[in-house]
Amino acid sequence: MKTLIIIPTYNEIDNIEKLLEQVLAKSETIEVLVIDDNSPDGTALRVKFMQSSEPRIHLLERPGKMGLGSAYVTGFKYALERDYDYIMEMDADFSHNPEDIPLLLNAAKKYDLVIGSRYCEGVNIIHWPIKRLLISYFASKYVRTITRMPVKDPTSGFKCFQRKVLENIDLDKILSDGYAFQIEMNFRAWVKGFHIKEIPIVFTERKNGVSKMSRKIVWEAAWMVWRLEVMKILGLLK
Numbered sequence: 001m002k003t004l005i006i007i008p009t010y011n012e013i014d015n016i017e018k019l020l021e022q023v024l025a026k027s028e029t030i031e032v033l034v035i036d037d038n039s040p041d042g043t044a045l046r047v048k049f050m051q052s053s054e055p056r057i058h059l060l061e062r063p064g065k066m067g068l069g070s071a072y073v074t075g076f077k078y079a080l081e082r083d084y085d086y087i088m089e090m091d092a093d094f095s096h097n098p099e100d101i102p103l104l105l106n107a108a109k110k111y112d113l114v115i116g117s118r119y120c121e122g123v124n125i126i127h128w129p130i131k132r133l134l135i136s137y138f139a140s141k142y143v144r145t146i147t148r149m150p151v152k153d154p155t156s157g158f159k160c161f162q163r164k165v166l167e168n169i170d171l172d173k174i175l176s177d178g179y180a181f182q183i184e185m186n187f188r189a190w191v192k193g194f195h196i197k198e199i200p201i202v203f204t205e206r207k208n209g210v211s212k213m214s215r216k217i218v219w220e221a222a223w224m225v226w227r228l229e230v231m232k233i234l235g236l237l238k
């Protein structure tokens with residue numbers, strides 16, 4: 001069963017090489033697609049260097065920082081044009097532990113969408129500032145309260161889709177670009193009746209590089225939830 005792990009990057013030169021090595025070591029059936037937005041630190045060059053000795057590394061370069069959501073949409077389309085059975089999302093900065101990849105893949109044999117969840121067994125986050133933790137935790141509660149979607153960590157960026165989920169979502173209609181993108185993908189999958197499973201992971205704050213979180217990203221998520229809920233009521237997400 002072929003798996004594509006999509007890894008969006010913006011200034012991840014201190015992480016990408018080690019991460020790709022560890023991810024690819026998990027299984028021969030795993031390939032990775034790095035989507036780099038012209039990182040000024042030369043992340044793409046480092047990936048190209050690795051590509052010369054590792055055919056399982058793929059790279060798409062975009063001209064500038066165009067956002068996390070559109071990077072994933074580009075990656076999903078790439079996967080659907082090829083023969084991947086499972087498509088995963090993963091950060092480049094070791095917030096997501098490569099050791100957890102087999103756990104997600106294993107669960108994806110039974111469930112349509114598997115989410116590596118920070119909140120399904122208590123709170124499993126290491127080294128986040130308390131402010132960031134509170135925003136993330138209460139944002140998750142907010143999403144759940146408004147949408148009634150049974151997901152405790154709707155903004156998690158570590159997940160695995162069975163191919164059929166992505167085939168059934170109109171990727172050209174995705175509205176969001178920041179962390180709201182994660183909520184939107186889960187919501188669209190859930191509204192279409194796909195089975196979602198959360199499995200516990202530990203999220204560790206990055207040691208190298210910086211988060212790209214901004215106020216704009218938080219606000220986008222706050223209003224997107226209402227927009228999606230209204231679209232669901234109007235039957236626009238079926």
Ligand SMILES: Nc1nc2c(ncn2[C@@H]2O[C@H](COP(=O)(O)OP(=O)(O)O[C@H]3O[C@H](CO)[C@@H](O)[C@H](O)[C@@H]3O)[C@@H](O)[C@H]2O)c(=O)[nH]1
Nearest residue numbers: 008009010035037067068071091092155157179211212213
């Ligand atoms: N290509 C591209 N990549 C990007 C962009 N913005 C961020 N990335 C990449 O996307 C990944 C996650 O970005 P971070 O900025 O490190 O995310 P974070 O603040 O740690 O946020 C984490 O928690 C969020 C919700 O609480 C998650 O939604 C998110 O995926 C991530 O796990 C990293 O690999 C980063 O390089 C962009 O505009 N373009």
